[in-house]
Amino acid sequence: MKLLSALREGTTHLHGNLDRLVSERPLASRDGYVRFLSMHARVIPAIERWLLKAPEFSGLPLFQERMRSEVLAEDLKALGHALPSPVPMSFLNAKSSVAGICYVVEGSRLGAAHLCTLLDRAGADFPTAFLRHGHGRGFWRSFLAWLAEQDHSSAATERATLSARQLFGAYLGVLEMHDDDRK
Numbered sequence: 001m002k003l004l005s006a007l008r009e010g011t012t013h014l015h016g017n018l019d020r021l022v023s024e025r026p027l028a029s030r031d032g033y034v035r036f037l038s039m040h041a042r043v044i045p046a047i048e049r050w051l052l053k054a055p056e057f058s059g060l061p062l063f064q065e066r067m068r069s070e071v072l073a074e075d076l077k078a079l080g081h082a083l084p085s086p087v088p089m090s091f092l093n094a095k096s097s098v099a100g101i102c103y104v105v106e107g108s109r110l111g112a113a114h115l116c117t118l119l120d121r122a123g124a125d126f127p128t129a130f131l132r133h134g135h136g137r138g139f140w141r142s143f144l145a146w147l148a149e150q151d152h153s154s155a156a157t158e159r160a161t162l163s164a165r166q167l168f169g170a171y172l173g174v175l176e177m178h179d180d181d182r183k
């Protein structure tokens with residue numbers, strides 16, 4: 001599947017970098033967990049607002065149910081934190097980037113089960129509505145089926161991959177900023 005392989009190939013290194021950067025602070029510590037949730041909270045609400053305005057996004061099965069801004073805010077609130085301000089994401093202007101953006105957003109759920117297990121094993125009693133969101137709903141499977149129907153032309157594939165890279169870049173930037181602020 002050309003589009004999916006291009007998205008994977010074009011972002012694997014960035015996922016690796018993000019995974020490494022996230023793992024620099026233990027997720028099972030309150031600081032590490034708040035850092036992780038805050039990273040998502042600087043990105044997800046703006047991305048979801050943008051997606052809801054993009055006509056292509058409404059073709060994704062259960063698109064409204066996929067929204068996680070509310071559970072993210074609830075988890076942060078339970079930890080005593082307000083939603084942080086969104087990071088600027090100027091690349092969101094390209095309407096044709098929906099496939100790439102959704103790849104990153106939907107993919108971000110895949111590690112969640114793993115992270116939940118880590119928290120459980122460590123006996124950390126944190127609010128996990130965000131990490132557990134969509135569990136058992138087959139979101140990844142239906143996303144892949146939808147992706148297979150999207151424009152696979154070279155130009156569309158390139159744009160989707162670029163947007164996915166930019167979104168990973170936004171995540172990496174948020175974490176770097178967060179850590180710099182605390183130096």
Ligand code: HEM
Nearest residue numbers: 008015018019022023103104105107108110111114168171
């Ligand atoms: C420490 C943090 C993270 C860990 C440990 C992690 C772990 C994983 C794991 C285990 C998978 C594969 C799951 C499977 O095949 O069933 C995965 C896939 C993926 N993750 Fe992460 N992840 C993390 C953070 C993120 C974040 C923050 C994003 C997005 C911003 C993200 C985006 C993706 C994507 C797009 C995939 C799909 C790869 C593919 O199959 O094409 N991950 N992650």
